[in-house]
Amino acid sequence: MRSSEDTLSIAVDIGGTFTDISLFDRSSGNVWRAKTPSIPSDPSEAFLNGIRLALADAGVPASALARVLHGTTVATNMILEGKGAPTALITTRGFRHVLEIGRQDIPRNANLYTWEKPARPVPASRIFEVDERLAPGGAVLEELDEESVREAASLIAEMDVEAVGVCLLHAFANPAHERRVAEILREKLPDLAITTSVDVLPVVREYERSLTTVLNATVMPGVTTYVGRLEKRLEDEAIGAPLLLMQSNGGVAGAAAIRQAPALTALSGPAAGVVGARAVAAACGIEDIITVDIGGTSADICLIKGGSIGLTQNGRVGEWPLPLPMVDMVTIGAGGGSIAAVTDHTLSVGPRSAGARPGPAAYGHGGQQATVTDAHVVLGHLPSSLLGGRMALDQEAARDVVSKIADPLGLEVQDAARGILAIADNHMMGAVRVVSVERGHDPRKFTLMPFGGAGPLHGCSLADLLGIERVMIAPAPGVLCADGLLAADLKAEFTRTLPRAGAIDIDAATQVFLELESDATAWLDEERVAPEKRSIKWVALLRYHGQGGELAIGWEGEREKLEAAFAGEHQSLYGFTLKSAVELVTLRVEAMGMTSSPPVTEVDDAGAFEPYAHTKVSFPAGEMDVPVVDRGSLGAGTTFDGPMILTQLDTTTLVLPDWSGEVHKTGTIILTRREGTIQ
Numbered sequence: 001m002r003s004s005e006d007t008l009s010i011a012v013d014i015g016g017t018f019t020d021i022s023l024f025d026r027s028s029g030n031v032w033r034a035k036t037p038s039i040p041s042d043p044s045e046a047f048l049n050g051i052r053l054a055l056a057d058a059g060v061p062a063s064a065l066a067r068v069l070h071g072t073t074v075a076t077n078m079i080l081e082g083k084g085a086p087t088a089l090i091t092t093r094g095f096r097h098v099l100e101i102g103r104q105d106i107p108r109n110a111n112l113y114t115w116e117k118p119a120r121p122v123p124a125s126r127i128f129e130v131d132e133r134l135a136p137g138g139a140v141l142e143e144l145d146e147e148s149v150r151e152a153a154s155l156i157a158e159m160d161v162e163a164v165g166v167c168l169l170h171a172f173a174n175p176a177h178e179r180r181v182a183e184i185l186r187e188k189l190p191d192l193a194i195t196t197s198v199d200v201l202p203v204v205r206e207y208e209r210s211l212t213t214v215l216n217a218t219v220m221p222g223v224t225t226y227v228g229r230l231e232k233r234l235e236d237e238a239i240g241a242p243l244l245l246m247q248s249n250g251g252v253a254g255a256a257a258i259r260q261a262p263a264l265t266a267l268s269g270p271a272a273g274v275v276g277a278r279a280v281a282a283a284c285g286i287e288d289i290i291t292v293d294i295g296g297t298s299a300d301i302c303l304i305k306g307g308s309i310g311l312t313q314n315g316r317v318g319e320w321p322l323p324l325p326m327v328d329m330v331t332i333g334a335g336g337g338s339i340a341a342v343t344d345h346t347l348s349v350g351p352r353s354a355g356a357r358p359g360p361a362a363y364g365h366g367g368q369q370a371t372v373t374d375a376h377v378v379l380g381h382l383p384s385s386l387l388g389g390r391m392a393l394d395q396e397a398a399r400d401v402v403s404k405i406a407d408p409l410g411l412e413v414q415d416a417a418r419g420i421l422a423i424a425d426n427h428m429m430g431a432v433r434v435v436s437v438e439r440g441h442d443p444r445k446f447t448l449m450p451f452g453g454a455g456p457l458h459g460c461s462l463a464d465l466l467g468i469e470r471v472m473i474a475p476a477p478g479v480l481c482a483d484g485l486l487a488a489d490l491k492a493e494f495t496r497t498l499p500r501a502g503a504i505d506i507d508a509a510t511q512v513f514l515e516l517e518s519d520a521t522a523w524l525d526e527e528r529v530a531p532e533k534r535s536i537k538w539v540a541l542l543r544y545h546g547q548g549g550e551l552a553i554g555w556e557g558e559r560e561k562l563e564a565a566f567a568g569e570h571q572s573l574y575g576f577t578l579k580s581a582v583e584l585v586t587l588r589v590e591a592m593g594m595t596s597s598p599p600v601t602e603v604d605d606a607g608a609f610e611p612y613a614h615t616k617v618s619f620p621a622g623e624m625d626v627p628v629v630d631r632g633s634l635g636a637g638t639t640f641d642g643p644m645i646l647t648q649l650d651t652t653t654l655v656l657p658d659w660s661g662e663v664h665k666t667g668t669i670i671l672t673r674r675e676g677t678i679q
Helices: 043-058 074-081 146-157 176-188 206-236 255-260 268-283 372-379 395-409 413-435 455-466 477-487 506-526 559-574
Strands: 008-014 018-025 031-037 067-071 087-092 127-130 140-142 163-167 193-196 243-246 252-254 289-294 299-305 329-332 338-343 346-353 447-451 470-473 490-502 534-544 551-554 582-593 613-619 622-630 639-641 644-647 652-655 659-663 669-673
Touching (some): 008 268, 127 146, 146 176, 163 176, 206 255, 243 268, 268 299, 268 329, 372 413, 413 455, 413 613, 447 455, 447 477, 455 470, 506 534
Parallel strands (some): 067 243, 163 193, 289 447, 447 470, 622 644
Antiparallel strands (some): 243 252, 299 329, 470 669, 490 582, 613 622
């Protein structure tokens, strides 16, 4: 990683519908942004198209780039769609069915009587047992029988598999057997991708550890190929800058680290948006925000309190738990491309999406089903074209598909469109309550920050549903995930579960922490992070005796302080504490390589502004003539009252009639509900 020499950085975030690009010159503070349609058949093509657009706008050569940052959904999509590489698993004899047994719980919204356990990502026919056994503390009870490993490798060689996962019992306490199994497999199966649990998730809980190892193995060939294709495109474009990829934990890492543990990128795009949102809010002096990232396919919701982004190791991707450190957020299928349908006289919206192709009918690519975007077009919420005039909207096509929703329900087209948006908003409201009310936070005390291409269209209406009185619209909300990449630090976690959970032993824990810190330091050296840019944090995962999950608490160095901090966090999350003993389960060292300050723009002071057009907008109270204003014409200190439509390259903001706005000096717009107008 370069440090003081960094001047020009480019960030590329590939979404389901659009690819967003931000180019930042740290020496001048200038930012150039671009947006281009995604290419699902070859995301790397959109990646390069976006880079070329931004470089052309800035008038700089590709060779001037010092860093290339990227948020990718390749691993996520493969997991969600079950399209990962065929994979085999090697485990300790007697534990072949750990994946099949799984856990006793069912998904939160599933029917207890009709839910069926999904097929495991690796069937039992591709799981092989080897002879070895470790005690919980790592002591060798039975030496590894290398011949059993070679026999398994011979059987795997006859199968149509591309990857192998290795997850042995208690390997987190002693990695020696897993390491040796991997060595033998690489000798016997040199063309296959090999993953060990100790390189991905060296912690307790066999099912989650096995599943994470398998998922990492299934996506490894695809992600490795994709990253290699990106590096080749960069090389062909004479870009010698290092490629850094976003992780689910809100930090970036080099391509080599991602090749080894591609599952770390499972929620990289949404994580980048949260990092960008925090940077924008901090520049406005606001620390408590709820972010709602609404793209073409999904809405990702996260709560930030005191400027701190919460991490969880209880995350999920689709139907699978993925206990890797990731930004604590909730994702639902509600985006601009979410499809509306009528089934048995009932209107539903999402989770199916029209994606980039064919997309909403209004995009003119042949879409035949009504989407959230089409509903906005019917109601007049969007201008006649997007992307700075490069994408014209087909209003008649939007009206035609929404009429297919209206007719069977006996509604007017505008009423059907409002119904589509109301359902989408209520889905998002429920997700906001999950990250706020259900975790002990009052959403009314937070500022709502909608972003993504569709976010600012829903900000005011969603805030009305939640009783939130302030909405923040970032300077470039449609490309905030790309901006977030520019604000992200290099980050990695090094974790180890103790041989046996028990009372907090400060001396024993300190020794483990020092060993993990040594690994973290080696990683920082490998990433070439300057000493003054480094940060290392110790974290303890604690629980009450008898509990099945832990809470992450910053290491205090004293047992009494740790137990008090744990009790406070437990009280905040669950509303109670117990008299049970507090146990230390897992230790984690978080290493960070801090980058330069994120881009913060400043706009000129307010001057006179005029709408460049007026349009008819259908509101519940009736149709109104609404001014359409170029957001770029609003200077710092500008105030205005809704209704108003603000347009810019990357998004459109709908200011409802009962809301007013003011432009912050950074260009961020602060919308507030006029007193007494809560709906």
